[in-house]
Amino acid sequence: MALHWKLVIDCRDPHILADFWAGALEYAVEDPGVLVAHLLAAGQLPEAATTEHGGSRRFATLAAIRHPDDAFDPFSGTGQGRRILFQRVPEEKQGKNRLHLDVHAGEPGLDVLLGRLESLGAVRVTEVDRGPAGHWWVMRDPEGNEFCAAG
Known part of the structure; x- marks a missing residue:
């Protein structure tokens, strides 16, 4: 089970x-x-x-x-x-996350998702474009935790 x-x-x-x-x-x-x-x-x-x-x-x-x-x-x-x-917890975030969430845009598309996430307080960090293998943005939440937003 x-x-x-x-x-x-x-x-x-x-x-x-x-x-x-x-x-x-x-x-x-x-x-x-x-x-x-x-x-x-x-x-x-x-x-x-x-x-x-x-x-x-x-x-x-x-x-x-x-x-x-x-x-x-x-x-x-x-x-x-x-x-x-x-x-x-008492300590601040230190270094890169060892685990992160990937948020997928679905039907509205990546630009709509990025705009919604930014309106909530996320910040874009790095755009990753691997052509047919995928396109996504590394982002940070309000405390600096990295996550990915993909199309």
């Missing part, structure tokens, strides 16, 4: 990156507001461990996104399928 998994990305601001990647991938930002409120009311979570974001209380050091078609737990907001978790 295949294992359940999620991709975890270390970052400085998990909520900013969750918003960016939700927009880039057309995913939903998970809202753990009900769970956070429950934990606060039960005295199991200090107020200092939370933040206000997107109109609800969230965990200050964690944010996640999920595919909008996948099931999720309404109490915790946790996706039960394809998801990415962003966790705050």
